[in-house]
Amino acid sequence: MRLQVKLLFAVAFLLILTSCSDFGNPVVAELPLVPQEVQSIFDQNCLACHGGSGNLYLAEAVAWENLVNEPANSYSAIRVVPSNPDSSVLWNKLIGSDLFGAQMPLGGALSTTDLNIIENWIQDGAATR
Numbered sequence: 001m002r003l004q005v006k007l008l009f010a011v012a013f014l015l016i017l018t019s020c021s022d023f024g025n026p027v028v029a030e031l032p033l034v035p036q037e038v039q040s041i042f043d044q045n046c047l048a049c050h051g052g053s054g055n056l057y058l059a060e061a062v063a064w065e066n067l068v069n070e071p072a073n074s075y076s077a078i079r080v081v082p083s084n085p086d087s088s089v090l091w092n093k094l095i096g097s098d099l100f101g102a103q104m105p106l107g108g109a110l111s112t113t114d115l116n117i118i119e120n121w122i123q124d125g126a127a128t129r
Ligand code: HEC
Pocket: 041, 042, 045, 046, 047, 048, 049, 050, 055, 056, 071, 072, 073, 074, 075, 079, 089, 090, 093, 100, 101, 102, 104, 105, 106, 107, 110
């Protein structure tokens, strides 16, 4: 009898333990983020000027939302049109096409490698990470 009682307690204890196992993991809403290699380009070349909450904010938590299918502030066009770099304000400014004002980063240009990463990202649908 004593053994049965002990077993009962052991089983009950295990049940309590397993039923609590989800407690430390609250469900966190996932932010849409641009791929890491694209964000690194923004971090290194753009945040100096686009790091505030003003005009165009390219910090990691908001870059995707502020770019994809978003109308530009200064131009009547969309910043990033998925699968269509040529229609995207971002891409035109990065290659200095003159369609939408000055080339970015202002006063310079991205390397060919970085340009390819961003062009491929837009061309492939501007997906999240
Ligand atoms: C030295 C400061 C500076 C840097 C660095 C810079 N920008 Fe800009 N950017 C500006 C200014 C000023 C404007 C507003 C004038 C204009 O539209 O050209 C602007 C405008 C833009 C716009 C148009 C926003 C809109 O909605 O009208 C885009 C897109 C943009 N920048 C992307 C970038 C990207 C991407 C980088 C990094 C590769 C970058 N910029 C780096 C200063 C900067």
